[in-house]
Amino acid sequence: MLRKRIIPCLDVRGGRLVKGINFESLRDCGDPVDAAERYAAQGADEIVWLNISAGEEDWRGLLEAVERAAVRVDVPLCIGGGVSSVDQARDLLNAGADKVSSNSAPLDRPELIGELADRFGSQCVVIAIDAAADGDGSWGAFASAGRRPTGRDAVAWAAEAADRGAGELLVTSIDTDGTLGGYDIELLRRICRAVGVPVIASGGAGGPRDLASALQAGAQAALAASIFHDGVHTIAEVKQEVARCGLPTRM
Amino acid sequence: MTSRVTLIDHGAGNLRSLRAAFERLGADVEVTADADRVAGAERVVLPGVGAAAPAMRTLSRTGMADALREAPSLLGVCLGMQLLFERSAEGDVACLGLLPGTVERIGWAERLPHMGWNDVVATGASPLSPALPAVCYFAHSYAVAPGDAAVVAAETDIDGRTVPSAVASGRVAGVQFHPEKSGPAGRRMLEAWLAA
Numbered sequence: 300m301l302r303k304r305i306i307p308c309l310d311v312r313g314g315r316l317v318k319g320i321n322f323e324s325l326r327d328c329g330d331p332v333d334a335a336e337r338y339a340a341q342g343a344d345e346i347v348w349l350n351i352s353a354g355e356e357d358w359r360g361l362l363e364a365v366e367r368a369a370v371r372v373d374v375p376l377c378i379g380g381g382v383s384s385v386d387q388a389r390d391l392l393n394a395g396a397d398k399v400s401s402n403s404a405p406l407d408r409p410e411l412i413g414e415l416a417d418r419f420g421s422q423c424v425v426i427a428i429d430a431a432a433d434g435d436g437s438w439g440a441f442a443s444a445g446r447r448p449t450g451r452d453a454v455a456w457a458a459e460a461a462d463r464g465a466g467e468l469l470v471t472s473i474d475t476d477g478t479l480g481g482y483d484i485e486l487l488r489r490i491c492r493a494v495g496v497p498v499i500a501s502g503g504a505g506g507p508r509d510l511a512s513a514l515q516a517g518a519q520a521a522l523a524a525s526i527f528h529d530g531v532h533t534i535a536e537v538k539q540e541v542a543r544c545g546l547p548t549r550m
Numbered sequence: 551m552t553s554r555v556t557l558i559d560h561g562a563g564n565l566r567s568l569r570a571a572f573e574r575l576g577a578d579v580e581v582t583a584d585a586d587r588v589a590g591a592e593r594v595v596l597p598g599v600g601a602a603a604p605a606m607r608t609l610s611r612t613g614m615a616d617a618l619r620e621a622p623s624l625l626g627v628c629l630g631m632q633l634l635f636e637r638s639a640e641g642d643v644a645c646l647g648l649l650p651g652t653v654e655r656i657g658w659a660e661r662l663p664h665m666g667w668n669d670v671v672a673t674g675a676s677p678l679s680p681a682l683p684a685v686c687y688f689a690h691s692y693a694v695a696p697g698d699a700a701v702v703a704a705e706t707d708i709d710g711r712t713v714p715s716a717v718a719s720g721r722v723a724g725v726q727f728h729p730e731k732s733g734p735a736g737r738r739m740l741e742a743w744l745a746a
Contacts, residue, residue, distance in 0.1 A: 519665070
């Protein structure tokens with residue numbers, strides 16, 4: 300039986316692991332390859348690196364780190380953040396990424412999704428959707444790290460992205476992100492119903508119970524950052540909770 | 551004795567992880583797109599990310615397709631396993647024809663791609679048997695439909711129907727999952743193939 304996946308997300312800048320609040324006062328936290336290898340050994344089903352700066356120098360540092368990760372990390376690695384062209388995706392995949400995730404660029408030019416899928420296969424193409432509730436029971440899709448509204452309905456955009464060739468959707472609620480108060484379950488339910496591709500839940504995990512709830516709501520994977528990085532919870536604790544809820548997990 | 555592994559570069563995707571996985575096992579890995587190098591190789595690995603049609607075009611154009619048909623030991627991974635069969639519905643393209651059967655879309659699945667970790671259960675003896683059962687990482691939307699059930703070495707359940715997840719016949723073997731991304735379980739799989 301296909302297992303529900305637990306995915307730690309690491310912020311990477313210039314090939315270094317960073318932590319910070321609101322992208323300000325970033326602190327260097329070491330080598331992201333070490334962290335990815337550690338999480339893989341602890342049972343992470345996949346690793347996501349979010350590149351939080353797209354400068355030229357940072358990009359080269361990222362590629363170099365991906366190359367080192369490919370040699371040492373034996374679970375899938377997805378790289379996102381600032382990917383806006385087929386060439387950039389190619390560079391990441393050649394460096395050793397298994398999937399690339401893109402958020403803003405396809406909102407501005409949806410054809411990019413089909414171009415990526417045709418060239419590399421849908422299984423390599425993750426479309427990240429940052430959504431915020433608009434107060435009347437729907438959600439808007441945002442670009443540029445949640446700062447720029449696009450006027451698109453997030454659920455409709457999810458369906459369009461899947462139709463255009465996305466192999467997976469990484470759905471982040473801007474409202475719950477960073478709150479540790481749990482994922483936006485209703486948003487996940489709506490998007491899981493609207494698409495026939497796997498959905499990764501993101502934004503708001505405060506503990507094992509939250510990840511399990513997102514998976515119960517229909518998501519195939521749950522992503523979290525701070526609860527793992529701050530040492531509050533281990534991957535194993537989350538998986539025990541997922542198993543306790545009767546969901547299939549890889550122990 | 552150090553194993554030599556020849557890894558086929560047909561121009562799509564991540565070869566680095568597969569190369570590293572074999573190197574971690576002490577193998578000496580050569581990556582090539584040169585048919586002459588493939589023709590002299592002992593152990594050949596046909597990787598696969600991307601689509602069947604462009605991969606077959608590259609293999610045919612370079613002459614590697616003919617060299618692969620003569621390889622003394624061949625392992626296809628993911629798309630590479632699908633290419634071992636006669637024909638793929640993905641792009642309706644003729645493949646290597648080393649194993650009887652076709653490649654079909656997993657039309658009944660609740661969600662595609664079939665993405666994530668799933669059980670690999672042995673159905674018969676094969677070079678991979680010592681490493682089974684296992685839970686391995688998959689990422690694919692097509693699966694093989696062998697013309698001869700005897701080539702199926704392991705199966706995996708996708709939403710209530712099984713698909714072949716490992717095949718083996720004589721000098722040819724294939725896995726639908728990614729052993730290089732399947733942690734210790736995948737490592738044991740590659741180790742078993744190298745030892746066979």
